[in-house]
Structure formats: C-alpha cells, structure tokens
Amino acid sequence: MTSDSFARSHQHPGLEQVALNTCCLFLATCTYWLLFLILLFFSINSQAQDSAWFDVKPGSHYQTRFLLTNDIPSDQQSTLRELLQKHLSIHEAMQNPRMNESEWRRLVQKTPQEIADLLATEGYFKTKTTVYQPATQLAEFHLTLPQQAKVNKVNVAITGEIQLAEHQSTLEAAQKSWPLPVNSRFTQQAWSSAKRELLATLLRAEFPNAKITRSQALVNPQTQAVFIQLAVDSGPAVRFGQVRIHGLQHYKESMVRPLNTLKTGAPYRQADLLTLQNSFMSSGKFRSVDVTARTESLNADQTADIDVTVNELEQNTVRIGVGASTNTGARIVFNYTDRNLFDRGLLWDSSLRLEQRLQAATSNITFLTDEKGFRDSIQNSVIRTDLEGQTTTALQNGVRRYWGQPNLFEQYVGANLLYEFLTVDGEESQFNKAATLAYGLNMRRLDHPLAPTKGWILNTQFQLAPLDKLSDGRFLQSQARLQAFYPLTQSTQWLGRIEVGAVTGARSVPATYLFRAGGDQSVRGYAFQSLGVKEADAIVGGRVLLTGSTEIVQWLTSSWGAAMFVDFGNAANSWKDYDPVLGYGLGARWRSPIGPVGVDIAHGQETGEYRLHFNLGVNF
Known part of the structure; x- marks a missing residue:
C-alpha cells in the first residue's frame, strides 16, 4: 500500500461508522418486532384462556361476568357454574330492585372469598380470584383454579x-x-x-x-x-326386647298382638322394624303406624324394647267414586267398609261396581293374622261382563289362607265354588259349574313400592278342579306373569312383561277359567279381551295364552317422560293354533303422588286401528 492510499483511508472515517450504525439499527428493529410478536402471542393466548365463562344479568342494572384463566373438564365447568349462579350472595342481591351503588361495591369485594369457599366444596382449594370493573355496574371475576383434590x-x-x-x-x-x-x-x-x-x-x-x-x-x-x-x-351389639303397642281404642291388644313379626332376643335389624310396620299397616285397620326402638336406653341384657304407636282408622266408612277406563268404560263405585265386624276385629270390605261393560258386587271378609302368621279370608262375588259378543254372569264363593310377607314373598291356598251363566251371540245359553282348589305365589323385589325403577314382580297361580261330581269336568289352569324394571341410564328405563297360561283336562271348562288378551295391561292397540277364539259371532276364551311387552321410557324431567313400546300375544285353543299379533305405539308417563300414570296411543297391526289406553299404577 502506498502512502497516498494510506492517507486517503484516514481521510474518510464516516463510511465505517455508517455501516456500524446500519447494523445496530437493523438488529434493534428485529429485536423490537420479535418482542412485539412474543407479547402479541401471549396476549392472544391470555385472551383465549381468559375467555368469558358465563354472565349473570337478571335485570337491566347490574351484571357479573366470570372468566377462567385455565382449563378444567367440561362436566366440572357446568357443575361449578351452577354452584356460583345459585349460591353467591351478589346474584341474590342483584334481583332486589332496591340495590344501590354502595351495596354493589360491598358485594363485589366480598365475592372472591365466597367463590373460594364454594369451590372448596368441590375440591378446588385456594382458588385465586381477580376482580375487574370495566364499568360501574359490571363486575368481572377472573378465576384461576388449582388442580382438583x-x-x-x-x-x-x-x-x-x-x-x-x-x-x-x-x-x-x-x-x-x-x-x-x-x-x-x-x-x-x-x-x-x-x-x-x-x-x-x-x-x-x-x-x-x-x-x-x-x-x-x-x-x-x-x-x-x-x-x-x-x-x-360400633358400640354394643343390640337385640330386640319386648314389643309394646300404644294407641288402641277399639281393638283388644290380644287381637293385634299376632301382627308382631319380631322375636325377643333376635339381632336388631332396621329392616325388621320396617317389616313390623308393614305388618300392622297391611291389616287395613290403621291410618298410621310409628315404630320406635329404644336403642338409647338399653336393658341390662343389651336388648332394646320396641314401641308401636298406632292411629286407628274409622270403624265404618262409605265411599263413592266415579271414573273411566279404556278397558270397561265409565264407572261408578259404591264401597262400604267395616273394620271391626262383630267386634271380633274382622275386616269386611264390600263394593258395588257399575261400568259400561262390567258390573260387579263383591264381599271380602279378612280375619286378623293368627299366632302362626296365617291370614284367612272369605270371598263372595257376582260379576257380569259383556265383551265381544259374549255375556258372562259368574257367581263365586271361596276361602283363602295367606302367609308370608305381602311385599316380598307371599303364598296362598284356597277353595272356590263357581256357578256361571254364559251367553254367546248366535248360540244357546250355557250353565257351567266348577269346584276348584288353588295355590298361588307372589314375589316382589322392587326399589320402590309405588313407582319402581329397578326390580321384578312374579305372580303364579294354579287352579285344579279335581272332582267330576262338583264340576263339569276335571281340569287344571296354570298361569304366570313376570314383570321387570331396569334403568338403562339415569334417565332411561326399560320395562318388560311376559304372561303365559294354559288349561289342561276336560273340554267343558267354564269361560271364567279360559284366557283372552287385549287391552291396557295385555296387548295394546286392541280392545279389552278382544283377542281369543272366534266362535259364531263372538270372541271367546282359549285354553292357552302368551303375551309380552317391551318398553323404553325416557324421562325428560323428574316427573314427566315419553315411552315407546311393542306388545305381542294372543289366546288360542292350542299352541298349534297360536298366532300372536303385534301392537306398538308411543305414550306419556307421569310420576304422580299416588303412583305412575300412563297414556298410550297404540296401533294394532292386525286391525290397522289406533287405540287410546290409560293406566294408573303398576299392575301387581
């Protein structure tokens, strides 16, 4: 390098400085934009996390807004939202038209602690809440929830x-x-x-x-x-002591003492106390029964005495009722009850029933439960029906003995004498008679006695006519009915039913012991007892029966639901001739205080007709 060139390089120092300044400016600009983008990212992310959760604005003045700064499961969000909406003091006060600015500010400052206390009940301890007020009458609460405990x-x-x-x-x-x-x-x-x-x-x-x-x-x-x-x-193991009965006015204690189902010295069980209460209530003599165990003051042998306090029903009552059913039409019923017949504690229940297609007079005398747990009854009735071209008048007199628990496992034996007058359109009138012996078994396993959602009911019955001299012929009628209830989900329920029956023996069997199908509790979509054997211009009973049903109920609220069902079945003279028909449709369900109520519209596939059906209660 020459001296001239060296001199020229020292004469222009500004070129290097410009280059250096340019590099610094470029780096500063890049850093600025990088920081801007980072801040923008966190701002967007923060806004996404602090998204509005829900608002409460009952009127036109004050409003609360809740935001979550972190994510929680959606099912928990709905639970916590309902908790805050219902139980925060500020939300209750917002509905008061006298709310003022001073009270509003006080409640806004108080709310974060209430939020922490409420969410702690759901396992979110030490929730952090930040309060913002974008406007005077708007309070925003930004919640940061910890992990659920x-x-x-x-x-x-x-x-x-x-x-x-x-x-x-x-x-x-x-x-x-x-x-x-x-x-x-x-x-x-x-x-x-x-x-x-x-x-x-x-x-x-x-x-x-x-x-x-x-x-x-x-x-x-x-x-x-x-x-x-x-x-x-656990404390001491307790056994049952003495049972004391209080509140009797018209009955001697010796009459109702057999209703006691507890054994002195047996292990204490709450379920046994309920059985004792049901035993007294099922006698039909008491309005209420209160059972109390003296478990806080045990005897020296660690037994607890039991107090049964009863409130008696009126000795004599008369009732008149009116109504209608899709099976037998409009009705009026007269009922007379004597709960202390002959001053012996006998329960006499008699009624006169007048319906469009059925008329009946009945009398039932029930004895008090004896020392061995047996309950005896005497039954008398006259029943006239006019259905599908067949008119039947049946006079029956019978006796029965029951034992077991009515709501769990109950059996009975009985004897009955039947006289029957039968008229079929297009044929001559007939007179039939039969003396029968009966055995029945009833079992129930239900989660609720009036409106079951889970469980089953089994009813079986056998009636035998063993003597030709007292009957038109020897025969055996067998019949069984099974109902089932099962919850598919918390709001969806399945119901099923199947019923089967058969008559074997003599050909001349009274119509009362033969089978027909159709109606509310049988095959919906067909008229009451309209399914059977065609004879002349009428439908008569058959010797075999098989019906069934499957139903899905979707509960829309705690009391109201919609149902979809399919029924099948028929009655015939033999299984070879058996030809089931279908009925299906939709319905509405209501859980009323006295039991389930159902209204159905069913289509009978065989007839092509639509029919309305109405049900009250569970058919036991």
Whole structure:
C-alpha cells in the first residue's frame, strides 16, 4: 500500500461508522418486532384462556361476568357454574330492585372469598380470584383454579363389639362399603356421603348406637392430595326386647298382638322394624303406624324394647267414586267398609261396581293374622261382563289362607265354588259349574313400592278342579306373569312383561277359567279381551295364552317422560293354533303422588286401528 492510499483511508472515517450504525439499527428493529410478536402471542393466548365463562344479568342494572384463566373438564365447568349462579350472595342481591351503588361495591369485594369457599366444596382449594370493573355496574371475576383434590390415603378404623368373631361379616361389609377410595375425586358432598354410608351400614345391622369418634380430611395445598382419617365406634351389639303397642281404642291388644313379626332376643335389624310396620299397616285397620326402638336406653341384657304407636282408622266408612277406563268404560263405585265386624276385629270390605261393560258386587271378609302368621279370608262375588259378543254372569264363593310377607314373598291356598251363566251371540245359553282348589305365589323385589325403577314382580297361580261330581269336568289352569324394571341410564328405563297360561283336562271348562288378551295391561292397540277364539259371532276364551311387552321410557324431567313400546300375544285353543299379533305405539308417563300414570296411543297391526289406553299404577 502506498502512502497516498494510506492517507486517503484516514481521510474518510464516516463510511465505517455508517455501516456500524446500519447494523445496530437493523438488529434493534428485529429485536423490537420479535418482542412485539412474543407479547402479541401471549396476549392472544391470555385472551383465549381468559375467555368469558358465563354472565349473570337478571335485570337491566347490574351484571357479573366470570372468566377462567385455565382449563378444567367440561362436566366440572357446568357443575361449578351452577354452584356460583345459585349460591353467591351478589346474584341474590342483584334481583332486589332496591340495590344501590354502595351495596354493589360491598358485594363485589366480598365475592372472591365466597367463590373460594364454594369451590372448596368441590375440591378446588385456594382458588385465586381477580376482580375487574370495566364499568360501574359490571363486575368481572377472573378465576384461576388449582388442580382438583384427590384422595391420596385412607385410614378407616372401626372399633367396638363389631370386632368380635360373630360379627365378622358385618365388619367386612362395613369396610367394603367405603365409597371414597384412593385416587377418587374429593368433594364435600362425596366426603359427607361416604361417612353417612359407612355409618348406615352399622346402624342397619345390630349396632344402632354406632357413632363417628374422629373425622378428618387433611389437604396438602401444594399437591392437592387428601389424607382421610376416620374412626368409628360400633358400640354394643343390640337385640330386640319386648314389643309394646300404644294407641288402641277399639281393638283388644290380644287381637293385634299376632301382627308382631319380631322375636325377643333376635339381632336388631332396621329392616325388621320396617317389616313390623308393614305388618300392622297391611291389616287395613290403621291410618298410621310409628315404630320406635329404644336403642338409647338399653336393658341390662343389651336388648332394646320396641314401641308401636298406632292411629286407628274409622270403624265404618262409605265411599263413592266415579271414573273411566279404556278397558270397561265409565264407572261408578259404591264401597262400604267395616273394620271391626262383630267386634271380633274382622275386616269386611264390600263394593258395588257399575261400568259400561262390567258390573260387579263383591264381599271380602279378612280375619286378623293368627299366632302362626296365617291370614284367612272369605270371598263372595257376582260379576257380569259383556265383551265381544259374549255375556258372562259368574257367581263365586271361596276361602283363602295367606302367609308370608305381602311385599316380598307371599303364598296362598284356597277353595272356590263357581256357578256361571254364559251367553254367546248366535248360540244357546250355557250353565257351567266348577269346584276348584288353588295355590298361588307372589314375589316382589322392587326399589320402590309405588313407582319402581329397578326390580321384578312374579305372580303364579294354579287352579285344579279335581272332582267330576262338583264340576263339569276335571281340569287344571296354570298361569304366570313376570314383570321387570331396569334403568338403562339415569334417565332411561326399560320395562318388560311376559304372561303365559294354559288349561289342561276336560273340554267343558267354564269361560271364567279360559284366557283372552287385549287391552291396557295385555296387548295394546286392541280392545279389552278382544283377542281369543272366534266362535259364531263372538270372541271367546282359549285354553292357552302368551303375551309380552317391551318398553323404553325416557324421562325428560323428574316427573314427566315419553315411552315407546311393542306388545305381542294372543289366546288360542292350542299352541298349534297360536298366532300372536303385534301392537306398538308411543305414550306419556307421569310420576304422580299416588303412583305412575300412563297414556298410550297404540296401533294394532292386525286391525290397522289406533287405540287410546290409560293406566294408573303398576299392575301387581
């Protein structure tokens, strides 16, 4: 390099400075835009997370808005939203037209603590709430929820006499009943329910004085892990003592004493107390029955005396009722009841029933339960029906003996004498008679006596005419009916029914013991007892019967539901001639205070007709 060139390079220092400044400006610009993009990303992300959850604006003045800054499961969102909407003080006050600005500000400041307290009941401990007020009458609450608490460890100790070997099964049942195991979600409702269920297992058994001596749920705020400690003292094992009856006015205690189903010295069971109450109520003599066990003041031998307090019904009652059914038409019913016939404690129930297609006069005398648990009755009736071209007048006199529990497992035997006058359109009138012996079995396993959702009912009956001299011929009638109820989901229920019957023996069997089908409790879509054997201008009974039904009920609310069903069945003279028909349709269901009510529109496939059917209660 020459000296001239060296000199020229020192004469222009601004060129290098410009280049350096340009590089710095470029780097600064890039850094600025990078920071801008990062801030924009977090801003968008924050806005996405702080999205509006729900608003409450009952009027035109004040409004609350809730936003979540983190994600929680959708099912939990709906639960928490309902909790905050219903139970925050600010929402109740917003509906008050006298709300003022001062009270509004006070409630806004108070709300974050209420939110934390409410969400803690659902297992969200230490919820953080930030309050914003974009406008004077608008309050925004930004919620940051922790992870929902879960059970990490469970220590349940049950002490007392339940530790003895003879109570081992009860102890194991109580331990297995604990419904809040490790890794389950912890909520206040689940925690309270778990304690109640464990304690109820002991209270229902022979430990009515069981109590919780220690109850603690420790929450780790960092991990949201819950440590459960529970101690239960079973107390002494209790047995039944003496049963004392109070409130009798018209009956001697010796009359109703056989209604007692408890045995002195037997292990205490809550279910046995309910059986005792049902025994008194089913006698038909009492308006109410209250059963109380003196478990807090045990006798020296650790037995608890039982107090039965009764409220008697009126001795004599007269009732008149009117109504209608899609089976037998409009009706009027006269009923007379004497609950202390001949001052012997006999229950006499008599009625006169007048309907368009059925008229009946009935009398039923029921004896009090005896020392062996038998319940006897005398039944007399005259029933006239006019259906599908056949007119039948049946005079019956019979006796029956029942035993067992009416709502669980009941049996009966009986004898009956029937005289029947039969007229079929296009044929001569007939006179039939039959003396029969009967056996029946009724079983029920239902979760509710009036409106069951799960369980089954089985009714069977056998009637035998063994003597030719007292009957037009020897025969055996067999009949069985099974109903089932099952919940498919929490709001969807399935109902099923099947009924089968057969008559074997003599050809000349009274029409009363033959089978016909059709109607509300049979095959819907067909008239009452319109399915059977064609004879002359009428439909008469057949010797075999098979009907069935399947139904789905979707409950739209706690009381109202919609139903879809398919029925099938028929009656015939033999299984070879049996030809089932179909009926199907839609209906509405209502859970009324006196039992389920159903209204159906059914289509009979064989006739092509639509029919309206109405049902009240469960047909037992």
